Each structure stands twice: as structure tokens, then as C-alpha cells.
Amino acid sequence: MTGAWFPLAALGSSLLAAVLIFMLPERAFRARTLLNLGAAVIKLGVVAWMVWGLRQGREYAVEFPVMEGMSFVLRADALGIMFAGLSSLLWLCTTLYAIGYLEDSPNRKRFFGFFSLCVASTLGISLAGNLFTFLIFYELLTLSTYPLVVHRGTPKALAAGAVYLRFTLSAGLVLMIGMVALHGLVGDIRFGEREILAELGAERHPMLVTIFVALILGLGVKAALVPLHGWLPRAMVAPAPVSALLHAVAVVKAGAFGIVRLVHDVYGIELSHQLGLLHGLVAIATVTILYGSLRALAQQELKPLLAFSTVSQVAYIVLGVGLFGPLGTIAALSHLLHQGLMKITLFFCAGNYAEELGIHRIDDLDGAGRRMPLTSLAFTVGALGMVGLPPVVGFFSKWYLGTGAVQAGMPWVIAVLVASSLLNAAYFLPLLHRLWFRPGPDHGRGEWPGERRLGRFETSGWLLWPTLATAAFSVLAGVLAGMPFSPLEWATRVAIEEYLP
């Protein structure tokens, strides 16, 4: 029975934090900070404990019926706990960052309340044990991120929020219809019960394909697959921690994670392959990867550039899912984490530049490396990782994607990967050049758009340390990829479980 408490505790820690934050007055800065950090640390601890326990072969599950033949299931399996680990780790970083970022700004109570709620939903998504539970938290995520997107309350933010809702709510609806249709066909499917659909007769296959398409449509909006990605660049008006959360941890990842769940734990990779669904996924992912990179190339501002880069990068996960074979799966699962680490670093850096120096446009970055060397170092790490250079984790995703593509008999995917790498280099390297090699205001040329001295170091410590931590994580996760509990090793375990019955 104790196994039931851990998923609940992990979920409850941030839910309770959200409730308590809403109850605290706006002024209670210290109590709120304590609460935020306490909840984040507790959650991280609980998730770490579950990771350890799973390794020992323990079970962590809780469930109760919601209606006839349908249950609410929270279960920590290897795949889910991987995502949970990512979200709790990055939540801690983002919380720290957000505390520093929002210092002295209004509506902090609302922000942190929904922030916690958002993370609770992400955790729920990762621990969900069936599609129904997944959907619950998936929609909850939509709701809890809306106030964050429109946080600033400017007309632009409100318009972005409207676009965001249009996309995500319609998608949620399509997703729900698909899930209901699947439920009507075979009843409740727990994640991992792949044999249920596999055993259906061939006459059901057209129906299964239709449902799959509907589900992918629903998940694809959050995963920002082209042409369903329109909300993402617009949502960039949100504060930097929100962008980081949206891109690295929560929303985009939820969509990608859902696709992974769908293909691996509901349809099963064998059946998906048999139905020819994987080819479609690979095609969509390819288009998205290239389109995202090309659009990023044309951006004039930092955050939209990063947004389009996300569009492109998240499609790697989908690409990995679409490659039939354990290597492709490893790539998809590990990139889920790798992209999170790198992208959150980049967004933190973008936030730092904006907060400390008022830099939003790319051409204002000249010489910022001298003024903010540590931030720029973190940015460099993230950017090189995106390009796919070792030892940053991005390389390892690319490696498994490429080798997985060969294994799946689609060597042309390598060309896509290389093209994407080149495009990534084409828009990230000029940034790095500007940062480090162009003379800027600190060399006595021009001045920063809006410089503020936020702290003793190059910027406030709240902003700096999380940035450096995530950058260090993205390097360490690459250098130590062979160690137990590293993302790559864990992804390999999951993939092996998947392919070896």
C-alpha cells in the first residue's frame, strides 16, 4: 500500500503548494519562496526515491474507478518516471529563476500559483497510467499555462493567449474524441498493455489508423508539429521562466511525451509499424525539423528564434519515435530530456540578457560575452548542444537518431539530421560570434538597450545559478552518459524493456 503514496505525494506536493500560494497574501514574499522551494525539493526527493525504488523492482501505483470500465490511474513506470524526473529537476531550477526574474513585479502570487499547478499537471502527465488520466492532466496543463502566458496583461500577451487557447483547446477536443473512440473500441487501455490493440482483427485496422491520426492531431499541437505550431512563437511574449517552462519542460514536452506513450505504450511499436503509421510520423517530423530551422534562420529577435528552434528540436523526439528499432526509441526518449536541459538553458540565458541588459534583438548581442561571461558560456553550451556537438547532450540524441535511422532502413533521415545541424549552426554560430567576437558596449562601442545592475555578479544570483546549473547538467549528462541513472542509460533501459518482452 505504501507504493500508492509516492505518486500521490509527488503530485500533491505541487498541488498543495499551488493552493497554499493562492491563500497567501501577495506581500508574503518570503513564505512564498520558502513554499515554492520546499515543494520543489520535496518533489525532487520523492521522484528520486521512486527512481531508486523502480530500479529495485518496486511498484508505485494508485488507482480508483471514475466510471464504469474507466479508472484514474497513477503509476510510476520507467518511462514516466524519466519525464517526472526531468520536470521536477527543471522545476526546481525554474522556480529559483522565476523568483529572481519576477522580483518586484506585480501579480507574483497568481504567477507562482499557476506555476505550481502547471508543474503538478506535468507530473500528472508523466505518472498517468492510462489515456484517460493522461487527458485529465493534459487539459489541466492547458488551463494552468494560460494565465502564465497572458501574465503581463498587455494586448500582445492577451492576443497570444487567445491564439494559444484556440490551438490547444481544439487539439484537446480532438484528442478527447480520439480517446473516446478508442475507449469505445476496446475499453480502458493501461499504458503498456500493447497486446490489446495488437490482437484486434485486421478489419479494425482502418479504424485504428483513423483514431491514431486524431490522437496525433491532438498531441501534435502541443508538440508544435508543423503545421500545428502557430501558437508557439507567439507565446513568446510570456516572461522568460514561462517560456522556459513551456518549451523545455511542460507544454511542448507533454505533447511529445504523449506521442511516445501513444506509439509505445498504447499501439505498440510493432502494430504502429505494421499499420504504416511510423512513416507518417517520420515524414511529419522531417518537415517540422526543416521548417522550424528555416524559420529560425529568418528571425530578428532572440526568443522567437529559440521558439522556432524548439519547433525543430521537439520534432526530433517524434522522429525518434517513428524510427522502428531500439536505437530510434532510445533517441526519442533521451532527447525528451536532453532537449529540455538545453532549451531551458537557452531560455534562461535569453531572460538574463533581457533582464540585465534589455537585449531582445539579435543585433544587440554584440560583445555581450564580455559583460556577462557566465551567461554567455551557458548560452554557448546550449547552442552547441543544439547544433549537435559533443560533449553536450544534443550530440547523443543525434547519434542515436542517425544510427536508429540506419537500423530502421531509412538512411535518408541522416541527411535531414545533417541539414538540420547545418541550419542550427547557421543560426546559432552567428549568435556566438556576436557574443564573443564582436566589439560591443563593453568595448566602448554603443550602449546596452537597457542596462540594470541586478546583482553582485554579472546579474542577480537567482538568475545566474539556475542557468549555470542547467548548462552544467547538459554537459554532464553528455560526458557521463555511460553512468547509471544518466538520461541516456535510463532511456536505454526503457527501450530495451520495450523491445524485449
Added chain:
Amino acid sequence: MSAWFGLAASPEAFPPAMMAALSLALLAPPLLGVVAMRFPPRHPAPVVAVALPAITLWLLTAVAAHGGHHAPVSLGALDLQLRLDALSALLLLLTQLLMLASAAYAVGHRQAARIPRRAAAWLWPLLGGLTTSLALIWLAADLLTLYAALELMGLCAVAMMLLPGQADALAAGMRYLLFALVGSLAWLLGVALLLGAWGRLDLAGLSATVEPGPVTWIAVALLSAGLLLKAAIFPLHAWLAPVHGSAWPPVSAIHGALVVKASFFILLQLWLLLIPGQVAGAWVLGGLGSAAVLWGGLLAWRARGLKQVVAFSTVGQLGYLLLAFPLLIGTSEAVAALAWQGTWLQLAGHALAKAAMFMAAGNLLLATGHGGLAELAGTSRRLPLALMTFGIAAVTLMGLPPSAGFTAKWLLLQAALLAGQWPWVLVLALGSLLTAAYVFRVFRYTFVEEAPRHDFRQLPVGMDLIALLLALTALGLGLAADWPLAMLRPGGGEP
């Protein structure tokens, strides 16, 4: 179908304890109402202390444990019939909870809105009467009792709506009065035809004897028209929004949550019992419901005032309920079972959420002092609790998880897909999107930061808490749905 409504072929008398509890549930509210009229409560606490829901809960457990009862009640020469099954017990519980919540809210509202005590005092007996009439509607198993209860409900509801006494309230109330009366006359006409044709009024007997035929159809068509008018179903809904526009929030809450649903309850009961095979008619009703969903949604989206949004939202949400007709009539048992559960869950979820929403809207209105949406700018900072309540209630209306609305929508969708009735899937989808559109339109105004600051009035926390409690109940009901639904399943209440 008669088993679904807890009707037995051979009614037996209630056990004495149950009879006593039922009488208490029926008679106590008006008495309490009269007492409260004389001594108006100054604090919500004594209102909440009324332990009627506890009695109903006991009834519910008894019903859940031993199955429903269907008993004759003789009143002179008249043979009336009451039944108590899981469904009616649950609805009774819901009614009493909402009534208590709204009464408690009304205490605070009167003080906050500075309503003269004399005008407000009338609210109490009317609330009591409304409670009793609603309870009767859930319990009644013959057309005569239903008629009486329906009329009592209508008059109480109209009178409550008139209490503010302003001109627009009076005009809207007058219209409501006329339509309510005419609606019941249409009902009576249908009853007349039924009585003339089959010679009886008890539902169990009618369902056993009535045969499909032109007379039955005409009778049911007349009944239905009257009930549709009272239930504010498109295109007969137009009286609803003005009425809510000027009514007190606690009254609106009760009305939007329960009063319109009572007519729907009767309508569904009659169709399922009298013409269970009438698919074409059911599709017409389903079509009306779909139109209501879209129409209500569109109007709510374009509405200028907060209360109008909520009122039109009621119009739209009621449309969902009408989808029960095509899904329950002439479909397979599995589909019907799903639709049955989905419908009642939707009804309960919407009742709770709509009550919460009216109260939250009332709080916002009281605090800002304006009814327009544009006046809401800045409330997200100053009135987070009321807005949060509004939002949680809206989650249920939008059918987003984990609310009751979501679970209900899931069930209805599943039923529609299973039955192959694709249009309703589309309606459910469009309705959800429209709901989201108008809800977030409201929120969009609240997030605006560059608005001139208003002086927001401080309201007692209790008013927000009551609404929040209701909204959270609606939210939690989605996950705890198995508890009521298990009782509602045909044969589910049997031991």
C-alpha cells in the same frame, strides 16, 4: 424503461422511517422559510445548520442498500404516487445542498448589497416553497402531483425573480410569468388527452398501458412544447436571459441550476416512459438541443454583461441535456446506459457549476459595481478568489478535466460514437469550443493591466467561499463520479 425511474409494477407503502424522513424533507423547507421570514438570519451559520441534506443522505444510503421504493399515497379520493430511487434521492440531495448554499449566500448578499430587510424577507418562504416543489418533482410518480409541483415551482421562481423590484426585473418577470403559465397550460392540455385516452395518471400504469399512436404523439407533443418553454430550450429560451439579468445572484443560481432542469427531468421521464420507440421525435429534440448549444454559445460569446454571459451559457448547456433523447431512445442498451449516466452527471455538474458561477459573477458585480465585461479589467489582481471560483466553475462548463462536465462529456461522446450518431459528436465539440470562447473572453478582460483603477468593494470572504465550495464540488465530482454513477446504473442500486 420504467425500472430506470424506479417505478414498480405494484407499488408498496414506504417503510415508516422513510416516510417520516420524506415528509420532513418535503414539509420542513416551507416551514423554515416562514420562520426565516419572521426572523431573518443575520449570519450564514444558522442556515447551514439546517441538517436536511443529512436526512437525504440517510435516505440515499438506504436506497442504495435496499433498492428504491414506489409507494401510493392516498389523499382523499385521489391516489397519488411517490417513488424514491437512487436518482430521485441524488437529485433531492443536490437540490437541498444548492438551496442551503444559496440561502447562506443570500444572507451575505443581502448585507453586502444593502437590500432592505422587508424586500429580502420574502425570499425565505419562496425558497422553502421552491425546495418542496423541486423535491416533489423528483419524487412524484403521477401526472397530477407533477402538475401541482410544476406550478408551485413556476410561481415561486417567478416571484423570486421579481424581488429586486426594478422595472427591468418586473418586465422580465412578467414575461416569465406569462410563458410559465402558458407552458403549464400546454402541459395540462397534453395531460387531458392522455387522461382521456388511457384513463389514468400514474406513470407506472401509463408506461404499461400507453400504446404508440397519434393521440399519444399529439399529447406528448403538447406536453413537450410546454415543458420546452419552461425549460428554456432553444428556440423557446428567449425569456431566460433578461430574467437573469436583473435577478439577485442567489436566485439566479437556484434558477439556472435547478428550476430549468426540473422541466427537463419531467420531459425525459415522459418520453422514456410513454413513447420509448419514437426515434424521429427524439432526433428533433436532439436537433433543438444542438441548436441551443450553438445559439447559447454564440450569444454568450457576444454578450456585453457578465450575467448575460452566464445566462446564455445556461441556454447552451441545457442543449447538452437534450442530446439524451436521441441517445436514449431507440439505441442499444450499452449506448443508453452510457447516455443515461452522462446525462445525469452533466445535469448535476452543470447545476453545481452554474450556481457557483452565478454567485461568483454576483460577487464580481458587487465588488466592481458594474455589470459590463469591460469593467472587469484588473480584477485578476484585486479579486482573485471570485475569479478563481468563476474559472473553476467554467472548467466544468467547458467540459475540461477533471470536472463532472468532462466525465459527462466523455460518457456522452462515447455513447454518440458507439451509436454511430456523429452529429452529436460535432455538437459536443463545437459547444465546448464556444464555451471556452466565451469563458476566456471574460478572463481576457480580467487580465488587462492598463485599465483605470476602480475602487473595488471588499466582500465577506464567506460569499466567495460558498461559491468556491460549489465549484470545487463540481470539479471533484468528475473524479468521484463512480459513486453516484454506480447507483444510477440500471440495476445498480439493487443489492
Added chain:
Amino acid sequence: MSAFVPLVHAGLLVGLALVCLVDRRLARACLAFIGFALMMALAWWHLGAPWLGLAEALFGALFTGLALLHALGTWSREPGPPSHDHFLRRRRQVPIRLLVAVAWAILVAMGVGLLLGTGVVELLAEGRRRPLLPAGLAIMTLGAWAFATHTHLLRRLLAFNLLGSGIFLLLAGLAGARAEVQALILVGLVVAWLGTLLGAVLIRRLHALESRVTLVAEDEPGGGE
């Protein structure tokens, strides 16, 4: 004789109803209604339901009549609403409303006819045996038409009352004077009175507040409820 009296009775009922609904002078229409209600009481008595007759006289004639007269401001010092209904509905709306009312009447008539096992035309012949049926049908039709066409609130109240009375007659004509029927009619009577009372009070208040006697707002030209 025994066949003739009910016929005259039925004719009187329809006539009074017609006067009550058509007359634009409201006081006279109200008086016609009181007369009509008394005739109804007589009809109940004839049907063998004297208590119902008494109730009709009490609620239908006395209380409702008082309520109607109150609405006209008969005993009040403040000026009541004008005693004449000037309001004219748009011309093209009138025939449609009439048409719908007639269709409605035909529908009900078909129901009644099928119930009795006769056609609609034979129903009129049947009326010789049960004159209350066609009378009820006619009064109901008139009431429905008037309710749909009139805009003056008092006249709509009257229309509603007549519509109800017509339905009572139909009910009694179809099912006889059984206990259930009497109970239904009794409830209906009380409700109609309460409704009329409420309506009357409202008309007075509305007139006092905004001096309007219809529900048509000024910005809805030529409309009418």
C-alpha cells in the same frame, strides 16, 4: 330541452369569451370575463361537480375578477393604466399568428377526435352530445390566438385565463368529472388565480414605474410579444 340547454350554455361561454378577448375596452372585457367564469361554474355544476363549481366561482370569478380590476386601478387613488388598448400589431404579423393558432387548434382537435374515435368533422356532430368539447376547443383556440396576438399585458392575462378555461373544459369533456380531473382543474384554478394576481400587481407596478402596459421596448419597433 336537455340537449338544448347545454348547447345554449356552450354558446354563451364562447360568446362571452369572444367579447372578453376582442373588446378593446378593458373594463368591459374584465367584466365579460367575470361573467364567463360564472358560466364556467355553472358548467361544472351541471357536470356533477358542485364543489368545483364553487371553487370556480370563488377563484375564477371572484378572486381573479378582483385581481383584474385591481390591475385596472379601479380602487386606487393613483391613476391606473389607460382603460383602452390602442396598440396595433404589425399587419403582416396578424394572419400568421392566426394561422398558427388555428393549426394548433386543429392539432388538438385531431387528438380529441382520434381519441373519441371520430374524425375532426364528426367531432362537431359529436358536440351535440357533448357540447363542452367543441366549446372548450373553441375557447382554447381563441385564447391561444389572443395570447399570441395581443400585446397589452392585461389582455394577455385575460387570454391566458380563457386558454386555461378552454383546456379545463376539454379535460372535463374528455375524461368526465373524475376525482383526478377535478383535482387537476382545481390546481389549475388556484394557479391561474395566483398567476393573475401576480400579473395584476406587476402591471400596476410596471405602469407606475415606467408607464408601460406592454413588454415591447421602445427600441423594438412595431414588435410586440
Added chain:
Amino acid sequence: MTSLLFAAGLWLALLWPLALALRVPVRAALASPGHSRRLLDGLWCTAPLPALGLAMLAPPGQLVLEWWMLGGVWELDGLRRPLLAFTALLWGLAGFHARGYLAPEQARLEAGDGSAGGRLQRFALLWPLTLAGNLLLIVAEDIASFYLGFAVMTFAAYGLVVHAGTRDARVGGLAYLVMAVLGEGLILAGLLWAAGSAGTLTLGGLREAIAAAQQGVWMAVLLWLGFGVKAGVAGLHLWLPLAHPVAPTPASAVLSGAMVKAGLVGWLGSLPLGDPGAGEAFARLGRVMLVAGLLAALGAALYGVCQRHPKAVLAYSSVSQMGMITALVAMGLIAPMAWPAISAAVVLFAAHHGLTKGALFLGVSIGEHPPRVPAWLLWSLLALPALSLAGALGSGLATKWAFKSPLYESGHSGVVAWLSLAAVGTTALMARALWRQWQSGVQARRDGLIPLAGPMPLAWLGMLLAAGTLPWWLPLGRPAWPPVDELPGLLWPVALGVGLAVAAAWAARRWPWHLHGRLPPGDLWWPLAAAWWGCRGRVQGPMAWLGETRAVLVACLVEGERRWKGRLVAVSRAEGWLRRHAAVLMMVIAIVLAMTMWGTA
């Protein structure tokens, strides 16, 4: 115990440069503002010493690191040891030279020039970093480490190339970066494809995989071209003549001496050279490589003699020399049986070219800052490495003989003839370089001399010594010296080259052609860049059109929605209508319901 020592040595060799690189920002952060320290101090110069020690002293060995990335395997075998040795030595001497070369910048930093300080700091940081990458790629046997080393070296060296920050430096840097990124892409594609097809993680496995795979030859092509960017294969060499002249001279020395060899290391590591099992397709690829190599060897010589800047001339010489190495590597595919002998020659060639070219580059800066020695001595010393590169003496001669004999033995005398022809070109290039240096040197002598004991001349002299004595100390086995009767066959290209150079110089003086104006360094880069800009201009039109179309579409949708919302006013009006007609509608609904039920019964 030995393995532990070996592991420690290897780690030290790789981490010591990294630690020195890290020292720079740490010192900068700890330093009190306004107080500047010497950045390129003695400690900084020791960066490659552990690696040199390892290469010279350690026995062959292997280090397996399971936790490292995809599983690390670092190895020191017969081929890697000489490569590591000359690379480390070259880096060490060039670093020492840099201390003197960059002394003016240090002086300006101490005088308070912030931008000079920044540049110097960057140099001090990136130099050891580049070195670490270079060392790692040599010792790495697993693909990930190799790629890591390659990438670190490539991208860190960008900072060295653009060090000066001038416009030319930026162009050179751009050419370097663009080509490097393209190369990385090709390498990545080849590595992924080959490794994926066999599921291997080491270079050894990769070679077998390529030899065995069905489309192995295409993988080999990708890898050849990818590494060819670094190694300056004809057509992919564009960055060399652009980057070398602009980089600081010590950086040019390591760029041309050591880093260019990384391409060779890549080939040696990944191509199935000397594998008799490789099919005919590989032999065909080998012939293509051979032709490309010879083309580079001759073409670069022809183009290079028209250059003006001595470093550009030297860069073209590097292209030419790498072309010769390419041709030799190609022999590994064409004549697998002869490969064991040729491979040793290739490594020797690489080491010889690396150190000699290093000496030449350092010589350029010595020519610009002449030490206090008589001019004749200076110029003879400057000519020594030139002669050696041309193959007339020292390591050059040994190298020439080292590849000539196995080629003769395997019956590829035609290749030898072509290589001799390339040596003629090399001689001419050397003559041209010395001539240009002489011309600029005269002026420099007038400006002032520097002490002989400074780091610059010492490093140069060390390099001269190392290059001259290469065959004796390089851990590659004793080289065979050519018998005396073979000498004429080996030396005639030098003579011919000198003769041609003198003739050309005389002719150029008679009829000045000003070829250097028409043939700028970077040859193909300029037309390609122009074509790129043209293409961009042409593509931008349609792209802009696409963007506009998208904008118009969105605007249309928004407008449509606005209009549609406007129509909703009608809904509100209809609501009023419904309100007025509710009673009628109720009747209609009753009728409709009844009719429906009746009609469908």
C-alpha cells in the same frame, strides 16, 4: 601498475591543457580590477608537455572508460604515437613562440587597452583548448571522443583565426567556419551512417563496417570529403589560404602543421585503408582520391606561386603537400598490400610537413622581427626548412625516399613521377615564399632587431632543430636513408624547381604580369561567395513572396473572422425576434413534434 600509470599519463596529457585554459578566466575573475598579469606565462607554455612526454615515453596501451559518453576507448598505438609526438612538440614550440609574438599585445594590455586585453585573454584560453581537442582526436579510438576532439579543435580554433579582429580576419574566419561546419556535417553523416549500419562505437569497427557495408563506398566518400575539408582536398581547401595569412603566426603554424593533419588522422581512422577485403568500388574511390590529391598538389603550386603574402604562399604549399599525402592515402585503397609501408611513410610525411611548415611559418614572423644575427646566417637558416620541404635534405629527403620505395616496389612508378612533379612545384613555392619574405624583411631590418634570447627566435630555432632531426627521434622506427645512387632521382625536382623559379623571377621582372592582383588568395572562394550572394538574392525574392502570401492568408482569415463576428449582430437581433414570438413558437414546436412523430410512424 603500468596500465594505471598509462591512464594517469593520458588523463594528464588531456586535462593539463584544459586546466591551463580554465586558469585564464579564473585568474581574470580573481584579479583585482586595474591590475593585469602576464597571461602567456611559462606555465601556459607547458600545456602540451605531458602529451609529448606520453608520446615519447609511454608504451602502447589502451584505456577503456565505460562511463565516458558512449563508452570511451583511448589508445596509443604505433601510428598514434608519432602523430601525438610531433603534434605536441609543434604546439609546444609554437606556444613558446607566441609568448614573444604576442608580447606587444601584452604591453598594450598593461598600458590599459581593454580590447587588446580581451583578445589576449581569448587567445590564452582558446589555444590550450584547441590543443586539448587536437590531442584527444589523436588518442581517441571511440567515435564519440574522436568527434568531440575534432569539434573542440575546429571551433576553438575559430577564435585563433579571427584573433586580429580586422576585416580580413573576419573573412578568413568566415571561410574557415563555413567550410568547417560543412565538413562537420559530412563527417557526422558518414559516421552515423557507417556506425549505424554495423552498430559499432569504435573507429576500428567503423573501418570494418565500411568495408563490409553494401553502400560502404558512399560512407567512405562522405568521410573522405568531410575530413578532406580539414585536410585541404582540392576544392575544399578554400579556407586554408584565407585563414592562414590573417591568423597570428604561431596559430598559422599549428593550423597548418597540426590541425590540418587532423583530417589525415580522420582518414587513417575511418577509411578501410589497406584492407584487401574491400571491394573494387573502394579502389575506384582510391583512384578518384589520387587524382584529386595530385590535382591539389600541382594546382596549388601553380596558384600559390602567384601569391604575394608569404603566409598565403605557405598555405598553398600546405594544400599542395596535403594533396601529396592524399595521393599517398589513396594508395591504401588502390594497393592495399603496400599500405603497411606507405602508412608509415604517410605518418612520417605528416610529421615532417607539420614541423617543417611550422618552422617556415615561424620563419615568417622571424623575417618580420629579425633577431640580432648577421643577415646571411638568418637567411640560410630560413632557407633550410624550405629546402627540406622540397625534399632536398634532412627529413624531407627521408620522407621522399620512405614513400618512393614502396611505390616502386608495388609498381606504381607513374604516381612517383607525378609526385616528383609536385615536388618541383613545392620548390618553386618555397622560392617564391622566401623571395616575398626577403622583400618584406629588408624593411623590417631597418625598423629594428630583437634579442636572440627572446622566445620567438628560440622557438624558431627549436623548430628548425626538431624538423631537421625528425627521423631520428620520431617514435616510428628507424627510417631508411636513400642510397647515394638514388639521390639524383630524388633531387632533380629541386634543381628543376630552383631553375624554374629563377627563370620565372627573371621573366616577371621583364614583363610584370601582376598576377597576384588577378589571382587573390582563396581562389574559388570568391566566385563561390559571389554566386552565393547572387543565389541568396534570387531566393530571397520567392521567399519574401512566400512570406507575403502567408501574411495575406492570415490577414484574410482574420478579416473573415472579423466579418463573421460582425454577422453575429444578426444573432442578437434574432434573439429579440425569438423573444417576441415565443408563444407562437411554442405552438409551432408542438405542431412540428406531433407531425414528425406522426410522419415517421
